[in-house]
Amino acid sequence: MAPLSGTGANPLRDPADRRLPRIAGPSGLVIFGVTGDLSRKKLMPAVYDLANRGLLPPGFSLVGFARREWAHEDFAQEVHDAVKEHARTPFREEVWQQLIQGMRFVQGTFDDDDSFERLRETIGELDKAQGTGGNFAFYLSVPPSAFPVVIKQLKKHGLADQTSDSWRRAVIEKPFGHDLKSAEELNAIVHEVFAPDQVFRIDHYLGKETVQNILALRFANQMFEPIWNRSFVDHVQITMAEDIGIGGRAGYYDGIGAARDVIQNHLLQLMALTAMEEPASFDADALAAEKTKVLGAVRLPKDLGRDTVRGQYAAGWQGGEKVIGYLEEDGIDRQSKTDTYAAIKVEVDNRRWAGVPFYLRTGKRLGRRVTEIAVVFQRAPHSPFDTTATEELGQNAVVIRVQPDEGVTVRFGSKVPGTSMEIRDVSMDFAYGESFTESSPEAYERLILDVLLGDSNLFPRTEEVELSWEILDPIEEYWDKHGKPAQYPAGTWGPVEADQMLQREGRSWRRP
Amino acid sequence: MKIDLTDTTASKINKALVQGRRAIGTPAVGMVLTLVIVTDEENAYDALKAANDASREHPSRTLVVIRRVSRTPRDRTSSRLDAEVRVGADAGTGETVVLRLYGEVSDHAQSVVLPLLLPDAPVVVWWPVGAPRDPAKDPLGALGQRRVTDSYSTEKPIDELRARADSYEPGDTDLAWARITPWRSVLAAALDQVRCEVISAEVTGEEFNPSVELLAMWLADRLHVHVRRGVSSGPGLTELRLETTCGPIALHRPDGAMATLAVQGQPDRAVALKRRETSELLAEELRRLDPDDTYASALRFGVDRLGGGTPSMPTVPAPASPALSGVADVAAPDVSDSVSSARAAVPALPPAPPSSSGDGDRPSPAQMPPVKKAAAP
Numbered sequence: 068m069a070p071l072s073g074t075g076a077n078p079l080r081d082p083a084d085r086r087l088p089r090i091a092g093p094s095g096l097v098i099f100g101v102t103g104d105l106s107r108k109k110l111m112p113a114v115y116d117l118a119n120r121g122l123l124p125p126g127f128s129l130v131g132f133a134r135r136e137w138a139h140e141d142f143a144q145e146v147h148d149a150v151k152e153h154a155r156t157p158f159r160e161e162v163w164q165q166l167i168q169g170m171r172f173v174q175g176t177f178d179d180d181d182s183f184e185r186l187r188e189t190i191g192e193l194d195k196a197q198g199t200g201g202n203f204a205f206y207l208s209v210p211p212s213a214f215p216v217v218i219k220q221l222k223k224h225g226l227a228d229q230t231s232d233s234w235r236r237a238v239i240e241k242p243f244g245h246d247l248k249s250a251e252e253l254n255a256i257v258h259e260v261f262a263p264d265q266v267f268r269i270d271h272y273l274g275k276e277t278v279q280n281i282l283a284l285r286f287a288n289q290m291f292e293p294i295w296n297r298s299f300v301d302h303v304q305i306t307m308a309e310d311i312g313i314g315g316r317a318g319y320y321d322g323i324g325a326a327r328d329v330i331q332n333h334l335l336q337l338m339a340l341t342a343m344e345e346p347a348s349f350d351a352d353a354l355a356a357e358k359t360k361v362l363g364a365v366r367l368p369k370d371l372g373r374d375t376v377r378g379q380y381a382a383g384w385q386g387g388e389k390v391i392g393y394l395e396e397d398g399i400d401r402q403s404k405t406d407t408y409a410a411i412k413v414e415v416d417n418r419r420w421a422g423v424p425f426y427l428r429t430g431k432r433l434g435r436r437v438t439e440i441a442v443v444f445q446r447a448p449h450s451p452f453d454t455t456a457t458e459e460l461g462q463n464a465v466v467i468r469v470q471p472d473e474g475v476t477v478r479f480g481s482k483v484p485g486t487s488m489e490i491r492d493v494s495m496d497f498a499y500g501e502s503f504t505e506s507s508p509e510a511y512e513r514l515i516l517d518v519l520l521g522d523s524n525l526f527p528r529t530e531e532v533e534l535s536w537e538i539l540d541p542i543e544e545y546w547d548k549h550g551k552p553a554q555y556p557a558g559t560w561g562p563v564e565a566d567q568m569l570q571r572e573g574r575s576w577r578r579p
Numbered sequence: 580m581k582i583d584l585t586d587t588t589a590s591k592i593n594k595a596l597v598q599g600r601r602a603i604g605t606p607a608v609g610m611v612l613t614l615v616i617v618t619d620e621e622n623a624y625d626a627l628k629a630a631n632d633a634s635r636e637h638p639s640r641t642l643v644v645i646r647r648v649s650r651t652p653r654d655r656t657s658s659r660l661d662a663e664v665r666v667g668a669d670a671g672t673g674e675t676v677v678l679r680l681y682g683e684v685s686d687h688a689q690s691v692v693l694p695l696l697l698p699d700a701p702v703v704v705w706w707p708v709g710a711p712r713d714p715a716k717d718p719l720g721a722l723g724q725r726r727v728t729d730s731y732s733t734e735k736p737i738d739e740l741r742a743r744a745d746s747y748e749p750g751d752t753d754l755a756w757a758r759i760t761p762w763r764s765v766l767a768a769a770l771d772q773v774r775c776e777v778i779s780a781e782v783t784g785e786e787f788n789p790s791v792e793l794l795a796m797w798l799a800d801r802l803h804v805h806v807r808r809g810v811s812s813g814p815g816l817t818e819l820r821l822e823t824t825c826g827p828i829a830l831h832r833p834d835g836a837m838a839t840l841a842v843q844g845q846p847d848r849a850v851a852l853k854r855r856e857t858s859e860l861l862a863e864e865l866r867r868l869d870p871d872d873t874y875a876s877a878l879r880f881g882v883d884r885l886g887g888g889t890p891s892m893p894t895v896p897a898p899a900s901p902a903l904s905g906v907a908d909v910a911a912p913d914v915s916d917s918v919s920s921a922r923a924a925v926p927a928l929p930p931a932p933p934s935s936s937g938d939g940d941r942p943s944p945a946q947m948p949p950v951k952k953a954a955a956p
Contacts, residue, residue, distance in 0.1 A: 076774070077767060077770045077771050078770070078777070078801050078802050078803075079763070079766060079767040079770050079798075079801050079802070080767055080770075080771070081801070081873055083872045083873055084872075084873040085867050085869070085871075086757075086760045086763070086863070086867070086871070086873070087760070087763055087764050087767055088764055090764055090765075090767075090768040090771075092768070092771060092772060093772060118851070119851075121761055121764055121765075121851075124768060125765065125768075125769075125840045125848035125849065125850040126840075126846070126848035159851065159853065161836045161837045161851040161852075161853050162851040164837060164849060164851070165837070165849045165850060165851045168848075168849055195846065196846055197846060197848065198842075198845040198846045198848060200772075
């Protein structure tokens with residue numbers, strides 16, 4: 068009994084039957100680094116939430132791989148605790164009973180051949196006991212340095228070999244290298260073992276409802292797309308701010324910095340979705356083609372010193388709490404030049420966007436945690452009202468709030484009630500929380516399900532990753548050779564240099 | 580916040596809604612639909628509770644229409660509308676108006692409801708009990724894009740299903756259908772995995788549970804095979820069996836919570852298939868507001884063409900088309916006195932016209948061919 072490749076032959080499937088969800092076929096998920104934070108806070112709860120929503124196949128199996136000396140029961144207990152604490156949907160005993168039958172733990176280190184052999188046996192046993200049919204996804208929630216080792220071990224022990232009626236997939240997390248060269252090396256290693264269409268690079272931003280909604284907003288509506296171009300748009304600001312510091316990630320973060328950590332993947336992906344042309348269809352190839360085109364058209368400013376800014380947070384007060392500066396954090400070199408704040412200006416050289424600046428900024432220890440895309444429109448070319456009437460009127464904007472408080476805001480001018488003519492900015496708000504018919508699933512839920520279904524719409528491809536590095540590499544090289552990061556007090560919206568960068572062009576950053 | 584209005588009108592209710600919203604400081608909220616619940620006093624509490632729970636997923640304005648029983652001729656000639664306006668924490672995530680109709684006005688409930696509908700937003704009408712024979716032609720039902728009935732809550736579910744098939748209009752749907760979505764998903768997923776032909780099927784569940792018939796009809800309609808309906812003591816659906824060219828596929832749920840999926844040549848697997856609360860069913864119902872063609876197609880297959888527990892009537896069954904209208908009244912969901920008397924008092928809703936009317940010209944469900952969908956592969 069070979070699984071069918073499509074669903075076309077199943078008489079119970081009908082495209083008009085919209086109640087039936089897409090359920091993944093028989094499969095299992097192997098998580099490397101299962102004791103880590105990501106796994107406990109995101110992956111395990113996401114697996115449970117999927118099961119609770121009835122989207123996982125009967126017999127779905129979850130295999131944990133880590134160094135810790137655990138029995139299967141300890142692992143199940145760990146998952147249980149993580150699910151109780153972090154899952155989005157209520158805990159249900161019968162769902163848990165369904166999941167627990169397929170839970171296994173394999174103890175071992177990444178360089179230990181025996182443990183990979185045990186993993187292979189576990190997978191074989193699951194195929195028999197749970198009917199997983201040889202379909203397994205390997206989720207590599209491991210430090211970048213362990214990447215090549217794990218991938219090679221998978222190959223060596225035949226774990227990556229798929230037969231004609233089963234699949235093996237690899238799921239990898241950022242960072243996808245730290246520059247173009249290392250990204251290419253990494254891709255080479257992964258692709259040597261897994262076919263390109265079986266490699267899923269997780270950029271969890273793309274799993275967010277709001278990000279997928281960018282496409283719906285732009286291409287399903289008539290009222291936005293006609294003005295989504297250089298004739299009406301003044302500039303675009305994409306912000307991802309965090310209020311936390313580097314926490315315990317000194318080892319990973321120092322030497323990487325905000326631009327590599329965030330701009331290279333999340334912000335450039337958000338920019339690509341905001342700026343791309345309409346794809347021919349909503350399938351993975353068409354989407355990737357448009358995103359690649361836009362990323363390929365990105366042009367860096369001539370004077371990198373003038374149009375890019377990096378910073379480091381200094382000691383200060385963040386939301387009522389006294390916090391230390393980056394250079395005082397544990398494990399950080401006092402001379403470190405790593406950026407915890409980065410703002411860059413880029414342009415997209417095509418007919419739609421020529422001359423419209425895209426400002427991308429990200430940072431740690433900023434005012435609050437927020438991610439948003441603001442498309443700021445030009446002022447009305449002529450105003451019949453006198454200047455005092457429109458003194459408080461800003462520029463119109465469409466703001467896509469990615470997180471938290473997901474939604475879309477439209478800002479425009481409105482008359483203030485009263486006898487005089489006075490016009491002021493008001494916001495029209497659409498919030499997911501209050502007008503949607505289904506509570507939004509977590510990004511990881513969607514992405515894990517897509518991996519199991521083999522749907523690669525929401526995963527950046529090799530070319531996109533490499534193009535993004537091509538954009539960022541010159542900036543990093545310039546920063547390496549010139550000057551050092553500006554200091555900004557923790558809890559503020561970044562260094563003054565960033566404000567000046569926009570002021571020079573008569574613009575200012577939004578306060579998100 | 581709660582505002583009580585006695586002997587009132589729709590415009591005063593509208594005013595109270597605005598006033599209530601102002602008072603709690605949210606002058607505008609993004610409500611996505613109006614849910615009209617038509618019920619009797621007895622079922623109003625549970626229905627409203629379910630609707631409020633569902634409103635966490637679907638912020639809505641909920642209008643509860645309660646027709647009060649008039650017990651004397653004098654009561655029947657007088658007429659009064661009382662309303663209870665709830666906003667804020669008392670009303671889930673939206674607004675609720677409980678409308679109590681006395682006397683003559685209870686025959687003209689649509690005149691009260693129409694001014695209270697949200698502008699530009701879809702309207703869903705839900706009858707937790709006592710749905711009219713022809714929901715789309717009911718004056719209240721006609722206001723809705725979506726009409727939700729519940730054949731589970733009726734005295735004679737089989738007759739009810741026949742009537743539903745007969746009066747089906749796009750936008751009709753039934754909670755008994757929503758109840759089997761999880762079963763259908765698991766089954767469809769199980770068939771995704773095998774490459775064999777289904778020879779026959781059997782669906783077993785408690786008697787007087789129309790979900791069992793609906794599941795059977797869906798299978799018969801999609802698979803074009805003989806489907807038997809078996810009777811067990813429940814709870815709800817208990818077993819589903821497909822005989823295929825490569826062995827049986829069975830889904831067995833003895834306790835209403837945990838099911839076992841058994842496929843020939845594969846290990847048995849546990850599936851969580853818990854029976855769901857009304858609020859969850861309603862939330863599923865509200866998720867999609869377009870016509871449910873799959874339901875229509877399954878319903879029109881005809882309950883009389885199933886084998887097994889129900890009397891098997893292979894071709895044109897005697898009680899089918901012309902008799903349907905006659906059967907209609909016998910089958911009228913008679914859940915409480917108040918409903919039947921309220922229904923009896925509705926002139927806009929006659930006890931189904933004689934068979935010469937439009938409805939009678941329709942083919943009976945048994946004569947209808949399964950609906951062909953253009954989009955089908």
